[in-house]
Amino acid sequence: MDADERQSVVWSAIEALAAEDGVAPSVQHACRACVAAVSAIGGGVSMAHPSGVAEPLFATDAASGEVQLLQFTVGQGPCVDALAGQRAVLVKDIKSPDSGRRWPLFSRGAVALGVGAVFSFPIQSGAIRFGVLDLYRRATGGLSALELTDALLYADAALALALDRDGDSSSVERLLDVTFVGRQAVVHQAAGMVSVQLGMSIADGMARLRAHAFAEDRQLGQVAADVVARKLRFHADGEGTTVRTTDETADDINTSGDGAGDASSPDSGG
Amino acid sequence: MELADTLVADFDIIDFLETLAERVVELLDVAACGLLLVDQHGALNLVAASTEQTRMLELFQVQTAEGPCVECFRTGQPIDVPDLAVADTRWPVFAPAARAAGYRAVHALPMQLRSDTIGALNLFSETGSVLSADARQLGQTMANAATIAILHQRAIRHMELVADQLQTALNSRIVIEQAKGVLAERHGVDVDEAFVLLRSHARHHRYKLSDLAMAVIHNEQVIPAP
Numbered sequence: 001m002d003a004d005e006r007q008s009v010v011w012s013a014i015e016a017l018a019a020e021d022g023v024a025p026s027v028q029h030a031c032r033a034c035v036a037a038v039s040a041i042g043g044g045v046s047m048a049h050p051s052g053v054a055e056p057l058f059a060t061d062a063a064s065g066e067v068q069l070l071q072f073t074v075g076q077g078p079c080v081d082a083l084a085g086q087r088a089v090l091v092k093d094i095k096s097p098d099s100g101r102r103w104p105l106f107s108r109g110a111v112a113l114g115v116g117a118v119f120s121f122p123i124q125s126g127a128i129r130f131g132v133l134d135l136y137r138r139a140t141g142g143l144s145a146l147e148l149t150d151a152l153l154y155a156d157a158a159l160a161l162a163l164d165r166d167g168d169s170s171s172v173e174r175l176l177d178v179t180f181v182g183r184q185a186v187v188h189q190a191a192g193m194v195s196v197q198l199g200m201s202i203a204d205g206m207a208r209l210r211a212h213a214f215a216e217d218r219q220l221g222q223v224a225a226d227v228v229a230r231k232l233r234f235h236a237d238g239e240g241t242t243v244r245t246t247d248e249t250a251d252d253i254n255t256s257g258d259g260a261g262d263a264s265s266p267d268s269g270g
Numbered sequence: 271m272e273l274a275d276t277l278v279a280d281f282d283i284i285d286f287l288e289t290l291a292e293r294v295v296e297l298l299d300v301a302a303c304g305l306l307l308v309d310q311h312g313a314l315n316l317v318a319a320s321t322e323q324t325r326m327l328e329l330f331q332v333q334t335a336e337g338p339c340v341e342c343f344r345t346g347q348p349i350d351v352p353d354l355a356v357a358d359t360r361w362p363v364f365a366p367a368a369r370a371a372g373y374r375a376v377h378a379l380p381m382q383l384r385s386d387t388i389g390a391l392n393l394f395s396e397t398g399s400v401l402s403a404d405a406r407q408l409g410q411t412m413a414n415a416a417t418i419a420i421l422h423q424r425a426i427r428h429m430e431l432v433a434d435q436l437q438t439a440l441n442s443r444i445v446i447e448q449a450k451g452v453l454a455e456r457h458g459v460d461v462d463e464a465f466v467l468l469r470s471h472a473r474h475h476r477y478k479l480s481d482l483a484m485a486v487i488h489n490e491q492v493i494p495a496p
Contacts, residue, residue: 126441
């Protein structure tokens, strides 16, 4: 179908940029590829802090970094609202009276920096809030329906990359599962359960769940179903996580060696 | 009906859609109702249902790949299956699963904004039946109300950019699934019971379901064990 083709285009674009850099795909590549896909002049990714602040993490260029920093400094702007409201904020004319009323300091500053339109997309999945993907355009005007869909797909890809804590994003197939989990209630339920089992945030619970699925070469949905059916439990132990099946015939499976240990992930919220 | 609530700033879309699904079940005398929305990947996702039983949720989920909702979404036309017993060739996974769950008839009504279809309203019946013209009309009215509530005034006026609004509704749904898992683990209950706990606590204290779900996840609200 059409949507699946777009999905492939999105991941191919991200992979191509990463290949140019000679590194595994990361959130930065998702941002750069998105900027190119929607003909923006630049963009950036800000990371959500538990305090609710969106801190600039990456910008495609110096000018975009300044726009990002401006939002961070004055504490207002589309990025700030996208994070707080957990929804996309689409500003087709930053010079408009509406924008001026909503973000008096930011809109003035953005105009001075030569920005005409700003589009901010949360990088999130339910209570998992990684941050915000910003896109800046010189000209005023909105995104087309297709550009909007693309931007949402890139924001999803950015989340998949952000959740890939063991840093082996070289295999895109293993990243795709998370972008499709919206269809599987059981994955979100399992992430919630694992977060309680390990005493960590939902984001970390999801990361552990995925790390386990990858390590065992199983589908995320199957592992999640086992967790919800209480056939599988995650236990925190020193260096990492032990996963136990409740079936006595099966041995404990220790996934602490797969790099999903405690040190690898800054815990955001929860 | 409660549609006027959409004009209120702190309106909760999931609460509204769940209530709507429950009303549909009463008004049309069907066994279950669910609302599925398309996401940015072009796939259908459940956003609200009259019953949150896992068994039912799985029936909605099967329809992300095949079934009356997918057909309804693709064609923009209502799909009526008065007898699931003869639908195995058409939907080899969905039809047997729906029968095994005790349903004999299923219907899907399109959720549309002008020419765009954003999802489908799905009805399950335990008796093999054809929807009467009146029931069909009523069901479609409810599907339209759900569409308006999801898209709010902006898209209705400007005919544009609905994808982000669909995603916002679906994201609220994910928060609830995550909270079900958190509660299930904390209280040692299954996820179906966890949802009942969550919803009754929300209704009793007049919290928005999504707000309460988020508070449960962040351990800011404690729901007593059953």
